[in-house]
Amino acid sequence: MITEILKGFVTTGKVAFQPAQTIQYPEQRRPVAARFKGRHELKRYDNGLEKCIGCALCAAACPADAIFVEASENTDEKRFSPGERYASTYEINLLRCIFCGFCEDACPTEAIVLESNYELSYTDRHDAIITKDKLLVAPATGQPTTPMQVEPGTFDRPVPDMKNPD
Amino acid sequence: MDQGKHILFRHRDIANIRDLDVYLAHGGFEAFKKAVTTMTPQQVIDEVKNAGLRGRGGAGFPTGLKWSFLTKDSFPRYVVINSDESEPGTFKDREILTHNPFQFLEGAMITAYASQANTIYNYVRGEYWDVVAGLEQCVAQLYERGFLGEKLFGTEFKLDFYHHRGAGAYICGEESALLESIEGKLGQPRLKPPFPADKGLYAKPTVVNNTETVTNVPFIIQNGAAAYRQNGTEKSPGTKLFCLSGHIQKPGNVELPLGVTLRELIYTHGGGIREGKGFKAVMLSGASSVVLKVDDALLDTPLDYESVAAKGAMLGSASVIVLDETVDLSWVILKTTRFFKHESCGKCTPCREGTYWMLSILERINKGGAAKADVELLQNVASQIQNKCLCPLGEFSVTPVLASLKAFRGDFDAHTADGAPKTAPKKAAVAAGD
Amino acid sequence: MADQVTLTIDGVSVSVPKGTLIVDAAKRIDNDIPVFCYHPKLKPVGMCRMCLVEVGRVMKDRATGQVVLDDAGQPKIGYGPKLETACTTPVEPGMVVVGASQKVTDARDDILEFLLTSHPLDCPVCDKGGECPLQNLTLRHGPGKSRFIYDDKQKNDKHVPLGGPDDALIFLDRERCIQCARCTRFCDEIADDHVLGFYQRGRKIEIATFSEPGFDSKFSGNTTDICPVGALTTADFRFGARPWELTTSASICNHCPVGCNTTFSTRREAKSGGKQVIKRVLPRQNEQVNEVWICDKGRFGYHFVESPARLTAPLVRKDGKLVEATWDEALTRVAETLKAAGSALVGLAGGRLSNEDLFAFKQAVTGVGGKALLDAQLAGGELTTVVGVSVGTDLGQIGKGTAILVVATDLEEEAPLWWLRVKAAAERGATLIVANARPTKTDRHAKHVVRYDVGNAVSTVAGMLLEGSSEYATAFAQAENALVFYGREGLDFAGTQALAQACANLLIETKHVGRANNGLIGVWTSANAQGAAELGLTAMPATPALLAAARAAWFMGTDPLGDGRLTQNDLPPFTVVQELFLTETAKAADVVLPAAAWAEREGTYTSGERRVQRFYPAVPAPGSARPDCQIIAEIGKAMGATRFGGFPAQVFLEIAKTVPAFAGLNYAAVSAVAPQWPDVGGRDQYYGGASTTNLQGLGVQLPSAAERGVVPQAARAEAPKLAHPVGTMLVLPVAKLFDRGATFAPSTLVHPRVPAPFVAINPVDAERIGIADGDDVELALDAATLVVPARVTADAPEGVLLLPVGLGVDTPEGPAAARVSKAVRVAV
Known part of the structure; x- marks a missing residue:
């Protein structure tokens, strides 16, 4: 009986001085996996133009009907994305979203991407509907933001850098 | 043809036969007068049927039979002569129209009489504007002399002749597209049925014949079917104009009886291959041909419709393009495909998209940088087009491609990175004069 | 049941009327042969080659003409060497058609691959996505991976306005066009507006418009319905919404008395502050009213509903x-x-x-x-309740044996779909008699064009009662069926009553009342005047x-x-x-x-029929x-x-x-539907792209009083007197489809196509008065003086000025005499 008790104490002692596994969140944050599906972001091209062309395929693919898209026309004076079409309204209802990533798979231009932000809490249900301004990433340093004025004829195609597969 | 025996190229026997008086002095318009004053239209048709004259535009369809297809009791009727002559390698009609115009006109006029038509349209390709100018003068002279117009030879028969110039479209050599063009519409082929013999020009029965075909008719009416059958073979009677071009010593037109062998045509009349080179391949019907590899068996083939068909090719318009041993068939096919792609009317999907696709593949092959898979792809695409097109242009665009890929695959593979043979290709099989 | 032909398609036997095309026979048994260029309302052309099928025919001995039998005693079937297009081949007795073989599937795959070679990768930005026959067929027959090098694709102009950039209602994307010619054939065969055609040839072939303004047709919007790809799209619905995001509601157009069946596509959107808004109007199939078409006024004239100027409170x-x-x-x-x-x-x-x-x-x-x-x-409504058209009237069924009199109206401007249907009836052999004081588009298809002096419509119609007075009077009297369309051109209100009476008298005397396809139709100026x-x-x-x-x-x-x-x-x-x-x-x-x-x-609305x-x-x-x-x-x-x-x-x-x-009527009866033929807009979407199936009601025709036993009586029709003093010209108000009316003015996209006020004057008169095209003309009427720019055209008869109604100038109620002179610009 004493041995059992002593064994227990030894275990306690061993573990007591082991380094703690606890991560002190929020001061420390555990890095997420490369394919972690967190909050969405609408990406841009290197030249500052938005990748999203307002095609609403993400909305169609979404099993939870969480995405709402309205499209409008680009002009060379006020250009948001390459090609004729851009998303003038883009909303995601994070309360509906199940973070499955189908929108990311459906997107033809790799515009909508699920990133690594998982800190999504709100005090009002309306705050759960994130609009385009909150989804769009900032342009790279030195690049203009959208809408931008461009040389007519430079961005005629909706997917400018398309290459032949393999 | 021996001197003095020409039926079609009589200008090579008789100087100045393009002068109306000279033509008349040599029996001109006696056949027409004979037909109009002493024969019924049916008798004319029967004579031409018995003569076995076949269409010289390429299809080789029996002419008399074609005339007999006109829908009964439907008038007015039209005769349309197809002088569009746009097949690459074809220049025979031009010589007739320039140098022996009155025989052609007489033949067309007899055709109109046989068809009970009172109007003839001669559709000439736009590039022959100078030829048309000359022809219009000839027609004016015929009106003056009473061969055209009202009450010809004191009968009730009246006849008018009009020229209509094309505007640079090979597709308008296809008979239904030609009729569309005359009607002022877009030159695209029509659906068949209905056929022109039933609903042709302006939806009336129409006979469409080639220039050379009708130029045979005066001889037949003047001298009879039996005389016509003195030349040629049983199934392909008469003489044919052969257009020689390519690597031949003496390019040009020559009139010979049907059934002359390829050997005789090339070496006796054409002077053989230029610079004595080897004879690699031949295209017998212009760009639309099955490209044939030349060997002794082929050289001994008689050139008539049946014998050539037995070889898997078509005699067509007998536009013989000669290719010597220096020729790279993939370059030849690039040229023919570029031609068909340019001339495609765009109405049906396989021809419009397919010729464009074949051309882009061929350009890549010829430029270098293509792979063997591209040559496979070309074969595949060409087969995909076959048997799906609305009119013969699409079908014929594929014929030389498939034939060349079959007989001269090495020429194509030589351009590819992974298909070029390790050893140099063998020289062409046949040397000069064999 | 005479003239029925029985054939077998993919093993299923079907009996169809003689002359039916294979593709339609197959549709009858739910066998959908894919097509692009074929449309049941257009003549077949066999261009796209998508409908290729194996066709086997009963073999007959060449010499004897006897049917060749096989060992089992059945007729031997000989298949052609090549596949044939189902859309151009009529059925034959005993024919065997195979669409479900590997050969045919390969052919469809091949043709589709060809179409996709230069078709741009536009699906994400193309409005047709989701209702696109090309997309649907690609899923079935398309290659998963393209063998065509992307850089070789033919590049073409995109988003080409058919018209000017600010006045085009329809935009053309030349890269997406698959050259099916449905649009050019629609304009030529159905709308009779030869404003669209092919240009260039081969791979460069493209659609071009040949009119000023571009695509000048009142039916232009229909081409966007029948275009099988997103080449033709409307400016109205550009990037509006995806088809699957739209809710549909059935409606009836409220602009004219034809009563075209329409569908509203609506969506609740953020752009409008969360309101449900109308995104577009599409036709709904009703073969007895508008078939599958609507005019551009109906298609683009709904914006007044959402105008911010709407009253919202008492x-x-x-x-x-x-x-x-x-x-x-x-x-x-x-x-x-x-x-x-x-x-x-x-x-x-x-x-x-x-x-x-x-x-x-x-x-x-x-x-x-x-x-x-x-x-x-326009008076005469009560007459149409007595001698109006009866139950079973269908303009799409009449042809030879029917006479149609169109008097005092410009059908294309006042009731476009009636113009379209009357024209089609005339093409099928109906005797069309057009009576007017001036030329109208309806004249083109008329057997008899009757010109009378302005205001003499009543006496012209009354004169038709005199036996043998004219060829057209005889034709009308002797026709088996007869219809009269009457309007108000050249008449005041009392005059229209007289005209209606005269037309009614004509129909009664010639015994064309009380049965289907006979009767009086008023070309009302509103949707429910008949009601x-x-x-x-x-x-x-x-x-x-x-x-x-x-x-x-x-x-x-x-x-x-x-x-x-x-x-x-x-x-x-x-x-x-x-x-x-x-x-x-x-x-x-x-x-x-x-x-x-x-x-x-x-x-509910009651249409003019x-x-x-x-x-x-x-x-x-x-x-x-x-x-x-x-x-x-x-x-x-x-x-x-x-x-x-x-x-x-x-x-x-x-x-x-x-x-x-x-x-005996109720909403259920009015909403009853039945399968319609041709099967347009069905589940396969081949013939349209946007669905136009009618699931909400075909409507019910009311029996006329004559049908219900009332014996119609002729009555006196007093021809109106038109004051035309010496030295004056007659100002004739004429209708225009595109006007500035309250229900059309809010549709701003059509404004460039609504003409500015003008008056049409004959060249002879113009020269006499000294007016050039564009000069201001002063019209001194009794009631008022108008100053309007002139358009010199031979369309105006001599001595008559045509003044379009509803363009912003106060037009007189009926024809009025005016002293006409060149307006003098007063400098202030």
Whole structure:
């Protein structure tokens, strides 16, 4: 009986001085996996133009009907994305979203991407509907933001850098 | 043809036969007068049927039979002569129209009489504007002399002749597209049925014949079917104009009886291959041909419709393009495909998209940088087009491609990175004069 | 059952009428042969080669003509060496068609691969995505991976306006076009507007428009329905929404009396602040009314529903100003005053109100002893209830043996789909007689074109009763069936009554009444004037005399002050206006009640062919606007004049109880559907892209009084006298489809195509007076003096000026004499 008790104490002692596994969140944050599906972001091209062309395929693919898209026309004076079409309204209802990533798979231009932000809490249900301004990433340093004025004829195609597969 | 025996190229026997008086002095318009004053239209048709004259535009369809297809009791009727002559390698009609115009006109006029038509349209390709100018003068002279117009030879028969110039479209050599063009519409082929013999020009029965075909008719009416059958073979009677071009010593037109062998045509009349080179391949019907590899068996083939068909090719318009041993068939096919792609009317999907696709593949092959898979792809695409097109242009665009890929695959593979043979290709099989 | 041909398609036997094409025979047994260039309403061309199938025919001995039998004693079937196009091959007895073989599947795969080689990768940005036959067929037959190098793709112009960049209604994307020629064939064969054609050849072949303004056709929008890809799209619906995001509601166009069946596509969107809005209008298939077509006015003329100028709350005049009030307050005020007015109440309703509204209106007004009238410029409504067309009338079925008289109207401008159907009937052999004082587009297909002097329509028609007076009179009298379309060109109101009577007399005398495809059709200026006539509302244009003795007036859906027919002084002491907008009449009223537009509620319209058709709500009404019949029912109840509830379905049942022509009808009957042929817009979407299947109602035709046993009597038709003093010319008001009317003006995208005011003058007259094209012309009429720019054209007869109505110039009610001179610009 004493041995059992002593064994227990030894275990306690061993573990007591082991380094703690606890991560002190929020001061420390555990890095997420490369394919972690967190909050969405609408990406841009290197030249500052938005990748999203307002095609609403993400909305169609979404099993939870969480995405709402309205499209409008680009002009060379006020250009948001390459090609004729851009998303003038883009909303995601994070309360509906199940973070499955189908929108990311459906997107033809790799515009909508699920990133690594998982800190999504709100005090009002309306705050759960994130609009385009909150989804769009900032342009790279030195690049203009959208809408931008461009040389007519430079961005005629909706997917400018398309290459032949393999 | 021996001197003095020409039926079609009589200008090579008789100087100045393009002068109306000279033509008349040599029996001109006696056949027409004979037909109009002493024969019924049916008798004319029967004579031409018995003569076995076949269409010289390429299809080789029996002419008399074609005339007999006109829908009964439907008038007015039209005769349309197809002088569009746009097949690459074809220049025979031009010589007739320039140098022996009155025989052609007489033949067309007899055709109109046989068809009970009172109007003839001669559709000439736009590039022959100078030829048309000359022809219009000839027609004016015929009106003056009473061969055209009202009450010809004191009968009730009246006849008018009009020229209509094309505007640079090979597709308008296809008979239904030609009729569309005359009607002022877009030159695209029509659906068949209905056929022109039933609903042709302006939806009336129409006979469409080639220039050379009708130029045979005066001889037949003047001298009879039996005389016509003195030349040629049983199934392909008469003489044919052969257009020689390519690597031949003496390019040009020559009139010979049907059934002359390829050997005789090339070496006796054409002077053989230029610079004595080897004879690699031949295209017998212009760009639309099955490209044939030349060997002794082929050289001994008689050139008539049946014998050539037995070889898997078509005699067509007998536009013989000669290719010597220096020729790279993939370059030849690039040229023919570029031609068909340019001339495609765009109405049906396989021809419009397919010729464009074949051309882009061929350009890549010829430029270098293509792979063997591209040559496979070309074969595949060409087969995909076959048997799906609305009119013969699409079908014929594929014929030389498939034939060349079959007989001269090495020429194509030589351009590819992974298909070029390790050893140099063998020289062409046949040397000069064999 | 004569002339039926039996054949086998993919093992299934089917019997179809002789002359049927294989592709249609297959459709009958739900075998969908894929097509692109084929459309059942167009002549087949066999261009796209997608419908290639194996065709086997019964073999016959060449010499004897006998059928060759096989060992089992069955007819031997010989297959052709090549696949044949199903869309151009008519069926033959004993034919065997195979579409389900590997050979055919490979052929379809091949053709589709060809089409995709240069088709751009536009699906994400293309409006057709989701309702695109090419997309659907690609899923079935397309290669998963392209063998065509992307850089080799033919590049072409995209988003080409067919017209100027600011006036184009239709845009063309040349890269997406698969050269099926449906659009060019539609324009040539159906619309008879040769404004679209092919340009260039081979791979470079492209669509081009040959008119100024571009694509100048009143039916241009239909090409966007039949285009199998997203090459032709409307400017109206550009990037509007994806088809799967749209909700559809059935409706009936409310612009003209044809009553085309339409579909609203609506969506709740953020752009409009979360409101449900109409994104587009599409045709709905009804083979007896509009087939699968609508005109551009119906397609692009719905924006007034969502105009920000819509009335949203009742207004009551207090201290000389109109201020917002509650419904209770407004309705009480109205009911009290109108009841007090009693027989001195005049109610004037417009023709775009539904049957329910008009019926309730009549019951309420007459219930207190007042007069309920339809504010209209074309009389003869009550005649059409007697000798109008009977049940079973279908313009799509008439051809040889039918005579159609079109008198005093320009059908293409006033009722475009009737023009289209009459033209098609003429092409099928109907004897078309067009009588007018000037040339119209209907002349092109007429067997007889009758020209008379302005104003002589009545005597011309009356003259047709004289036996042997003319070839066309004889043709009309001897035809098995006869229809008369009559309008108001060259006549004042009284004149139109006389014309209607003359036409009725003609039909009665020649025994063309009381049966299908015979009768009188009025080319009304509004959608439901026929309904008003059926419900017993007398047509009467608003004039000061009408209101002289009135103590109260109730205007519903009509704006006489805005139209210049009344002034404020003509209005009685109390005026109620029930309207969509704050019109001129409303501004002068004492109470203004906001009404719901037709797209915001349900109801029924009666088309000019006497077909009752139901429309459904598409979007909610703005503010507190209510349906007209609901407002009226409340007022009626408060006045003690009516007792029925205000919901349209209830009112309709009342109509069925009260009006003999509507006996036995209810909403269920009006909404009944049956399968239609050709099967356009079905599940395969091959023939359209946007679905036009009709699942909401084909409508019901009302029996005419003649059909119900009333014997129609001819009556005197007094030809009107037209004052034409020496030295004057006649100003003839003519209708234009695209105008500045209240229900069309808010559709700003069409504004560039609405002509600026002009007057058409003959070159001879122009020279005589010294007017060049574009000069201002002064027209000194009795009633007013107008200054309008001139257009010199031979379309105007000599001595007559054509003045289009509704373009912003106050036109006289009927033809009027005027002294014409070149206007002198006064420098100030």
